[in-house]
Amino acid sequence: MTTKRQVMTLTVNGDSHELLVSPRQTLLDVIRGQLGLTGTKEGCATGTCGVCTINNDNGEAFLSCITPALEWDGKAITTIEGLEAGGKLAAIQQAFIDYGAVQCGFCTPGVIMSAQGIVNTLDDPSEDDINDGMAGVLCRCTGHIKVKEAIRNVAKYKS
Secondary structure (H helix, E strand, O other): OOOOOEEEEEEEOOEEEEEEEOOOOEHHHHHHHHOOOOOOOOOOOOOOOOOOEEEEOOOOEEEOOOOEHHHHOOEEEEOHHHOOEOOEOOHHHHHHHHOOOOOOOOOHHHHHHHHHHHHHHOOOOOHHHHHHHHOOOOOOOOOOHHHHHHHHHHHHHOO
């Protein structure tokens, strides 16, 4: 059986793309394979590790590995590559450096995008809010102590 591809429009990091997509392709497949944005990683491919996390047009974090690409026709997403602007890191990226919240780096894009989702959607996140927002992201190198410090700092000083 042949799967018919469909044309879709997807805005990624502010740039609109017209793509030919199979109904079986995930957003992760499109981001990495068709757009060449390899900052978003594939870990488990089942939605349990959080490595593939990106943000929707409302700034909320979600998993790209289990999200059918065609469901996002006409919508916008932000990947890790879209946080930096004009050669300047986003506040959350800089905070991860400042607080030493980066270890081996494999899960870092997903961790940062989950953290950005918290900062985007909550003005003053509580410890429980941060724990809930980071619950789906697994890092085998470290705990989330420094990550939480970075999130609290950015949330405290965001404009």
